[in-house]
């Protein structure tokens with residue numbers, strides 16, 4: 001037990017860690033060019049934030065949250081997603097008082113007590129963006145463009161954009177009536193959770209994972225048929241913008257998203273197996289629901305980092321490999337140790353990747369080790385070399401050796 005990690009968690013090391021670093025680097029680089037600033041919010045928040053924000057009748061809140069009482073008897077929850085915390089921070093720190101819009105990104109862990117399986121973890125990681133203050137579909141276009149650029153940079157080709165509109169509160173009234181009518185016709189065949197949800201929040205019955213309910217819900221009324229004029233126009237304008245930008249998409253009326261805050265546009269990026277890698281949408285009421293003094297539209301997405309890495313593997317995409325050691329410095333004799341280490345340190349300062357011996361290995365063993373590391377070059381530093389101020393650098397690929405002054409090792413390698 002003591003050497004076993006909890007179910008649904010993952011250790012990051014080796015090539016997987018390297019891939020994650022590269023994915024995050026690309027995300028950060030893109031956000032920089034889209035002028036989106038980073039935000040880090042606490043790993044835990046007051047439980048009520050998620051109950052109110054994500055919604056009482058969602059799977060996340062009803063079944064999946066890591067909630068506990070702290071020593072002060074406060075109910076605390078490990079964040080199951082990034083939006084609610086970002087909204088809380090936007091409000092608490094009065095970011096709305098600055099010139100709008102506010103565009104924030106985060107790379108965060110998230111915790112959901114789910115049944116662990118491939119691509120479904122109890123601790124996962126998300127790259128997310130939240131765009132506050134803009135009501136028009138150009139905000140959606142901005143996020144979708146960034147996501148398309150992100151996938152292009154990663155080299156992912158098998159991921160498709162699906163969009164839908166679930167309308168605003170105004171449309172929801174008419175839709176809920178139609179959906180309730182439908183659900184009532186099938187009530188005796190629905191599971192207990194659906195029966196309960198249809199009274200409290202009928203839209204959530206669409207997310208039910210029970211196969212018999214899913215079969216019934218295939219024929220349920222679709223939100224897109226109940227949009228008011230404003231929501232219809234918003235959705236049409238978004239589709240026109242995507243077409244103008246040559247961003248391919250399909251309208252998928254089955255997407256409603258599993259969290260309660262969404263209004264109007266919802267979207268997902270889905271792979272060839274129909275697995276969702278990224279989900280997002282507009283949430284124009286959430287800020288008001290959390291703080292009635294502010295009524296600000298917003299839109300955002302969350303991209304699962306583990307799912308990106310799985311998809312890279314599935315599509316056979318090779319990311320840049322880990323940088324190689326530029327120089328292995330072999331140390332010959334105890335007396336040379338400090339001087340050699342000083343050289344190592346100054347070469348590292350110049351930006352080179354340098355390794356050396358910490359294990360008092362024989363010279364032969366050091367060279368074997370340098371080989372194992374795939375070091376590009378090796379050099380041996382002993383009392384002789386230090387006295388003459390000259391070393392011989394060996395290029396490990398060609399076997400070629402050059403003699404250089406110790407002070408010029410760096411430039412001879414670059």
Ligand code: HAM
Nearest residue numbers: 081082083119120121124277278279280300301302304
């Ligand atoms: P979500 O669809 O619940 O949305 O999660 C976003 C992404 O996180 C998913 O598409 C998936 O890639 C990843 N994800 C979710 N749960 C797991 C899990 N158990 N294991 C592995 N990966 C997972 C949100 O969280 C919203 N906050 C997105 C958003 C931001 N909407 C507006 N702004």
